[in-house]
Amino acid sequence: SQTIHQWPATLVQPVGSPLSLECTVEGTSNPNLYWYRQAAGRGLQLLFYSVGIGQISSEVPQNLSASRPQDRQFILSSKKLLLSDSGFYLCAWTETSATQYFGPGTRLTVL
Amino acid sequence: GQQVMQIPQYQHVQEGEDFTTYCNSSTTLSNIQWYKQRPGGHPVFLIQLVKSGEVKKQKRLTFQFGEAKKNSSLHITATQTTDVGTYFCAGDNFNKFYFGSGTKLNVKP
Numbered sequence: 001s002q003t004i005h006q007w008p009a010t011l012v013q014p015v016g017s018p019l020s021l022e023c024t025v026e027g028t029s030n031p032n033l034y035w036y037r038q039a040a041g042r043g044l045q046l047l048f049y050s051v052g053i054g055q056i057s058s059e060v061p062q063n064l065s066a067s068r069p070q071d072r073q074f075i076l077s078s079k080k081l082l083l084s085d086s087g088f089y090l091c092a093w094t095e096t097s098a099t100q101y102f103g104p105g106t107r108l109t110v111l
Numbered sequence: 112g113q114q115v116m117q118i119p120q121y122q123h124v125q126e127g128e129d130f131t132t133y134c135n136s137s138t139t140l141s142n143i144q145w146y147k148q149r150p151g152g153h154p155v156f157l158i159q160l161v162k163s164g165e166v167k168k169q170k171r172l173t174f175q176f177g178e179a180k181k182n183s184s185l186h187i188t189a190t191q192t193t194d195v196g197t198y199f200c201a202g203d204n205f206n207k208f209y210f211g212s213g214t215k216l217n218v219k220p
Contacts, residue, residue: 032206034208036210041215042212042213043117043199043210043211043212043213044154044199044201044210044213045210046207046208046209046210049206049207051206057207059207090153090154094206098142098144098159098203099144099156099159100144100146100154100156100201100208101156102153102154102155103153104153105153
């Protein structure tokens with residue numbers, strides 16, 4: 001069966017520091033991968049999605065970037081965090097069925 | 112760009128009362144999905160609707176997809192405290208998913 005991992009689970013970072021969040025998927029090949037951000041009490045904002053290695057589409061221009069160095073690995077990065085980057089970051093994957101399976105998420109607090 | 116709107120934002124009900132959340136898209140959708148997010152958790156897939164006018168049921172939950180494939184609803188009959196959470200709809204548009212803002216349901220015992 002398929003499993004999606006995200007780490008870390010929680011993170012507290014100072015403003016201006018770098019960020020790296022990792023997501024890996026097991027039990028599937030060539031999945032579509034997604035990064036979402038959810039502000040407290042709000043909906044899900046699509047940040048990036050990828051249909052293959054090295055292929056990244058950005059939905060919202062901001063100080064975040066994403067990379068897919070391997071088929072089942074998706075990384076979200078920032079060189080300098082802003083206060084507004086705080087939120088719940090969710091990684092998700094889909095196959096052709098289009099059902100999205102979400103990872104456990106990373107709660108990021110920028111102070 | 113595509114927008115998916117969801118109402119109401121919050122709903123407080125007494126246990127046993129019914130609950131409905133509505134989802135509207137600015138464009139025609141190939142399919143629509145519904146997710147539930149428990150407090151502190153991540154969204155979990157509930158169902159996908161594909162056909163125009165489709166109606167699906169899961170125990171006390173009834174999902175509908177509009178004839179024009181631009182709107183959808185989720186109805187819960189006789190809510191229970193286990194129904195507490197935020198319900199999201201999501202429209203699929205060529206590998207991209209646009210989520211509604213969610214309806215947060217609180218059920219008083």
